[in-house]
Amino acid sequence: MTYENVIIEPVLSEKTNRMREEGKYVFKVNLSATKIQVKEAVRRLFNVHPVSCTMMVVGGKPKRLRYRSGRTSTWKKAIVRLEKGEKISLFEGV
Template identity: 45%
Template sequence: MRSYQDVLIRPVVSEKSMALLAENKYTFLVNPAANKVEIKHAVEKAFGVKVVDVWTMNIKGKTKRVGRTVGKTPDKKKAIVKLAEGHKIELFEGV
């Protein structure tokens, strides 16, 4: 099993993810090879909270052009975790 530093890349701070905070749901970019069980253990170990549910989604990279050269941004994986009642992640507070 991977360590939590290898699973969690960074939190996602956007309007949609901030709206989910009211429902006690937090959004993270995660390692594309990580599964839901690894994500759950990583969040619990990193922040000392109890995770109730995990949703994951794969995000395809976009096609980008610079002049005649066509490239693609890398694919990503996003996870939304729901915490148990009474648990919070202080990292998101005040953002």
């Protein structure tokens, strides 16, 4: 699996914006990715030094659309903590 396939997209919300101030960045990652693969992908793609990675599987939610029931997809979320003082410039708008 290449580094571009490990990280799918960043998760942007009010809560993740507050977490970025603490040096924690949240990403939607491939369901088969491991912590080591995510840390290495962040290190290579953004030229930063990740300290830790916490991962969780977010279950799909039930949805209804015009009398049809269904579910959203299950996805995996990774919270990556960087060394003190480091930032990912892509998120900072620089």
